Amino acid sequence: MTNFSELDRFLKNNRQNQLDELFELLRIPSLSADPSFGDSLQKAADFLSQKFESMGLKTQQLGTNGPPLVYAETPPVSDGPVVLVYGHYDVQPPDPLDLWQSPPFAPEVRGGKIYARGATDDKGQMMTHVLALEAVLNTSQKLPLQIKFLIEGQEESGSEVLEAELPKLGDQLACDVLVISDSSQYSKGQPAITYGLRGIAYFELHVQGPSADLHSGVFGGAVVNPAFALCNMITAMKNADGRIQLPGFYDSVVDLEPSERRAWQSLNFDEKSFASQIGVESTHGETGYSTLERRWGRPSFDVHGLTSGYQGEGGKTVLPAKASAKISFRLVPNQSPEKVAEQLREFVSQNTPAGVKAKIVDLHGGLGVVVDPNSKYMKAAMQAVEDGFGKTPVMIREGGSIPIVAQMVQLLKCDAILLGWGLDDDGAHSPNEKFALEDFYRGIKSSSRLWHYLAAP
Numbered sequence: 282m283t284n285f286s287e288l289d290r291f292l293k294n295n296r297q298n299q300l301d302e303l304f305e306l307l308r309i310p311s312l313s314a315d316p317s318f319g320d321s322l323q324k325a326a327d328f329l330s331q332k333f334e335s336m337g338l339k340t341q342q343l344g345t346n347g348p349p350l351v352y353a354e355t356p357p358v359s360d361g362p363v364v365l366v367y368g369h370y371d372v373q374p375p376d377p378l379d380l381w382q383s384p385p386f387a388p389e390v391r392g393g394k395i396y397a398r399g400a401t402d403d404k405g406q407m408m409t410h411v412l413a414l415e416a417v418l419n420t421s422q423k424l425p426l427q428i429k430f431l432i433e434g435q436e437e438s439g440s441e442v443l444e445a446e447l448p449k450l451g452d453q454l455a456c457d458v459l460v461i462s463d464s465s466q467y468s469k470g471q472p473a474i475t476y477g478l479r480g481i482a483y484f485e486l487h488v489q490g491p492s493a494d495l496h497s498g499v500f501g502g503a504v505v506n507p508a509f510a511l512c513n514m515i516t517a518m519k520n521a522d523g524r525i526q527l528p529g530f531y532d533s534v535v536d537l538e539p540s541e542r543r544a545w546q547s548l549n550f551d552e553k554s555f556a557s558q559i560g561v562e563s564t565h566g567e568t569g570y571s572t573l574e575r576r577w578g579r580p581s582f583d584v585h586g587l588t589s590g591y592q593g594e595g596g597k598t599v600l601p602a603k604a605s606a607k608i609s610f611r612l613v614p615n616q617s618p619e620k621v622a623e624q625l626r627e628f629v630s631q632n633t634p635a636g637v638k639a640k641i642v643d644l645h646g647g648l649g650v651v652v653d654p655n656s657k658y659m660k661a662a663m664q665a666v667e668d669g670f671g672k673t674p675v676m677i678r679e680g681g682s683i684p685i686v687a688q689m690v691q692l693l694k695c696d697a698i699l700l701g702w703g704l705d706d707d708g709a710h711s712p713n714e715k716f717a718l719e720d721f722y723r724g725i726k727s728s729s730r731l732w733h734y735l736a737a738p
């Protein structure tokens with residue numbers, strides 16, 4: 282039985298330093314969606330490189346044509362396993378800015394919560410592993426395994442650099458188990474281990490009508506309005522039962538196993554509090570499936586942005602020349618984003634009325650993933666989570682996507698453990714993103730023990 286008291290003492294005494302370090306990273310506006318933030322992405326990468334170097338890890342920045350991958354490793358340990366920790370230092374755009382109570386890149390603690398863009402997704406969660414390792418290296422205990430870190434700067438916008446580098450990195454990244462903290466607990470007070478993520482296929486759909494905006498009195502009623510054409514097409518993509526209407530869309534969808542449905546049933550999901558937490562009166566989705574099933578185990582289709590015509594104050598009687606939408610499909614394992622792109626093209630070509638032209642732009646995509654919930658390392662992970670959070674975790678899948686995970690698991694032939702320290706209401710991608718201080722510290726504690734448990738699974 283390992284004695285963790287020295288480690289726990291170090292963690293307790295260093296809480297302020299740990300928070301200061303996270304704050305430093307949170308101050309960097311490292312959004313990957315907008316190329317003009319390249320310098321900030323580099324700054325965030327440099328922050329991490331310096332941190333790893335200060336901890337004595339062999340550190341490198343890898344990749345070209347975009348924000349670098351930060352790679353760092355501890356020395357190999359003979360007869361110990363190799364763990365690869367993946368995370369991301371990029372964040373989503375903070376818009377709409379006027380809804381933030383404090384500026385997104387000026388982190389502050391209010392009511393026991395850290396507020397900043399990236400607080401939970403993923404700077405706060407990712408840093409728990411860095412800071413936990415730092416703690417272990419500062420005690421007299423020997424690190425019983427080799428830890429490799431791979432922290433990228435484009436997770437929120439398609440992982441292009443990592444996707445290009447990955448095939449060359451098979452040997453360098455070789456590992457027994459991949460550890461990722463970029464998801465959530467099941468609920469407040471109920472930690473979870475995630476064994477599945479959905480994939481995604483993201484597009485822009487552009488509809489072009491007349492060559493210029495027209496007077497709607499002179500021309501209205503006589504030509505197709507591109508905004509209508511776009512909206513009709515979008516509406517037709519889902520039927521009244523919430524089934525996606527792209528041709529062949531469900532062909533490769535594997536039905537949920539009755540045993541998995543039963544296991545999720547026993548999680549006693551609280552429908553009412555879920556709805557009230559997000560400010561809606563009722564939930565909605567594909568007929569025949571529960572809310573958890575719809576979120577974790579079924580595909581979905583969403584519109585993220587719609588643009589057409591006049592958006593300013595007051596009225597303008599314009600018949601817009603064009604309309605566009607940002608849309609995506611969440612996919613379950615076995616569905617491929619490339620296939621979905623073909624199906625969308627077919628659907629759009631069949632549903633574009635004469636008088637307008639439609640164009641589809643592929644933004645990015647990624648496969649869903651389900652890993653073995655009973656893998657060799659899962660018990661060790663459960664023990665680590667229980668030590669940190671004081672409660673046995675439940676096994677869940679999640680609806681969000683970490684597009685590169687499926688490729689990494691496939692290439693590295695490794696197990697994967699997703700340890701989400703966040704909460705669904707942390708406001709990831711939304712204004713006032715937060716991460717509870719207690720979850721930050723519990724995550725660090727869990728991670729600090731994880732290494733020991735993984736070494737003797």
Ligand code: BES
Pocket residue numbers: 402403436437438439463464465478481645647679680681682683684
């Ligand atoms: N951390 C999330 C993924 C996530 C969210 C996993 C919630 C589990 C639960 C990640 O940073 C993310 O948001 N990914 C994007 C990927 C997309 C932009 C390609 C997503 O899911 O929208």
Ligand code: ZN
Pocket residue numbers: 369402403436463
């Ligand atoms: Zn994330």
